[in-house]
Amino acid sequence: MEWRDDYSVPDEDSPFTSWLRGGTVDYSYMEPWTQLMRRLIGEGRTVRRVRVVTEPTSPYIQWEHATTVLNEEAGEEIRWLPRHRLPEGVTFPLAGNDWWLYDGRLLSVGHLDSEGRGLGSEIVEDPDTVAECVRLRDRLWAVAIPHAEYKP
Template identity: 40%
Template sequence: MAEEVTFEDLFRQAKHSAVHLEMRDGYMRSDPSFVSWQRDPDSVLSDWDPKSRPWLALMQEITGRGVEVRRARVFSEPMSDYLRFEHFLTPGNVAAGEQVRWLPRRRASGLALPGNDFWLFDDSLVVFLHFTGEGELSPEGDEERTTESSAVSLCSTAFESVWQRAVPHEEYRRA
């Protein structure tokens, strides 16, 4: 039996790109960093440091070898508390090599978007992410992987459409 490829392995195996479309107004509200940030935003400043945040170290590693990582967020305005938290932490993502853009939901009307958030690796593998209504990872399985050409095409087109309309993190000002 073949060993399962982990989510982290997918980034390490990426040859040229990993793109992520986020379309929820909140995720993992039980995250201790989010809870702490709600009490005191300065309490999570260390979350900008790759030494304390493994995600940033991974992004530095893969972008450092030339893989382009882009993240686009479709969101409601005014931003939810959770999205304000993500906005607060995004400079760390950008410093680690991610490109991040923001698209207010009212500017996404007319775009064909899949029903779930996803990562698309090298324009060939889609990993759909599943969450509960409260934004926690789904207990029925938090991801679904496919190489089906219609899903890959839908996700690639959706991401690029959002990316074209979205505002780079450095230029976006919260309403």
């Protein structure tokens, strides 16, 4: 689950700036991630991501949308959910931080500073918290828009 409208991580600063200027972008920094996705998908695993975004979308989200083809080519499934289309009553668990759910039993919660830079991750195995996130993931996945159909 991704909740933020900007992820200014150092590895992406130069490619993002190049994209903003309409220049050639070197996406080689994504190779470790896409290789991991191919390996996981090859092992029969599923990797899905919901990106909750504010509309109109930020330049960063527009760039992220443009690069998502690389994630999907590697086997990741990505859907987009405009924030104004969140189902009524949805709350953001884990203090609104992004999280990854592994095998329906473990969460990796990302922590960011006030400028969106990564501070590290926390592992959460509490069954009630994990169950809450599984329910939310399933609920939002069902209403989110597949990448090919979403136009920021």
